[in-house]
Amino acid sequence: MKNTILILFITLLSVSCKKEPQYLVKIEGKQLPISAEIASDKTIEDFILPYKEKVEAEMNTVLSYTPKDLVRIDGKLESSLGNLMADLCFERANPVFNSRTGKNIDFAMLNFGGIRAGITKGDIKTINAFNLMPFENSLVVVEMTAEKVTELAKYLIAQNKAHPISKQLNLIVEANEYNLTIHNLPLDDSKTYFVLTSDYLQNGGDNMVFFKDPVKLFKLDYKVRNSIIDYFTEIDTIKVELDGRFTKEN
Template identity: 30%
Template structure:
C-alpha cells in the first residue's frame, strides 16, 4: 500500500509538471494615467470635502489682530522684528503658565514666515509656526544659561525675550537679565518649545534642566490667543527693534 501511495503521488507530480500552470508569472506592463485640468471632476468627492474646505478657509481667514508694520524675518541679522514678536509672545504665554518665568528662547529656523502689515489672521499664525511644537518651560542653572547664551552668540543671534546679549567675534561678551549679570549657581526659568528643549537645531545648554514642565499647548495656539488678547485690549502689534541682541566690534 505504501508503494502504491508513493507511485500515485509521483505520477500526479509528473502530471502537474507536464501541464501548463495557470499561475506562471506574467509580464507587468505599467499603465500611465495623465492627470491634468482636462479630467472631469468627481462630483461625489467634491461634494464630500467641500464643506470641510469652506469651514477651513473661513477659519484661516478669520482676522484676530492688526500689525502696524511689516515684521521681517532674517537669517543674518542678530535681531529682527518677527523674531522679537515671536519671543515676546512666547514669554507672555510662559508667564500665564508660570508667573516666575523670566525669559524666552526660539531659533531663527523655527520661525517660518514674516508677518505682513495690516490684518493678522489665523492663517498668518499658521504660516508663522506650522509645526506641532508645544510650549515647554525649563528651569536651568545659571551655568547652563551661559552655555545657551554662548550658543546664541556663536550662531549670530537668535530670537530671545526678557534678557539681552552682547556679541563680539561670535562669542558671548555679556548677558543681562533685568540689568544684572547671571549667577552660575542660581536657577532661572525659561520658556521655549519641546523641539528645542529636546535638542533640536543643535541647541546647547538646555539638555540638563533642573525641572521641566511639558504642556499640551501648541505654540501657534498660544500665539493666536496672544494676538486675540491684544485685540481685546484695543492694542495692535507694534513690535520694535530694541537692541536685545547687539554685535559690538
C-alpha cells in the same frame, strides 16, 4: 479494492488542498499624472464643499492688525518678528507655568529657522499663524543651571544670527567679551533659571544641546501656534520694535 481507491482519492485530495507558502515575486508601478484632462467627480466635490468653506472661513478670520510688515530679517541679531515671537510666547506661557509651579519663567528663546513666514502690513488672520508656525511644536520650560545659560549665550554669539529671545534677556558683545543680564541682573552661578522654548529645541534641534538633560523639564501642553493665535486674538494692534536685546559693539 473500493476501499483502496477511496483511500487513494482522499490522500490525493488532501495533498492537492495543502496550502503552499506564497512569495512576492514581482512589484509593478504605474505613474498616473493628474492634469486638467481628468474630470472632477461632482459627488466628491459636493461632499467636501461644506468642510472646505468652513476651513476657509476659519483661516480668514481676522485676529489682529499690524501697522507695518513683520519679518525676521530687519535686524542683524534681532528682528521684529523674532522679538514678537519670543515675547508673545513668554507672555502667554508664564501664567500657565506660574499657576502650576508658583514660579516664573526667566526668559524665552526660540530659533531663527522656526519662523517660516512673515506677516505683511494690515489685518492678521488665522492663516498667518499657521504660515508662521506650520509645525506642531509645543512650549516647554527647561530649568537650567547658570553654566548651561552661559552655553546658551555663547551659542548665540557663535551663531551670529537673530534667534528670537525675549526682552527679559539682554546680551551685549564687545570685542572678545560679553555682558549677559536677565531681568537686568547679572548671571548668578548659584541659581537655576527657567527658560521657555519649544519641545523641538529642547531635544537638541538646531544644535541647541544646552537644552538637553535639564535640571527639570516642564511640559505645558500648549502649542506654539496656539499661543500665537491666542495672543493675536487678545491684542488689537501689534506693536513691536527692535530694542537692542542682543547687540555687538565694534
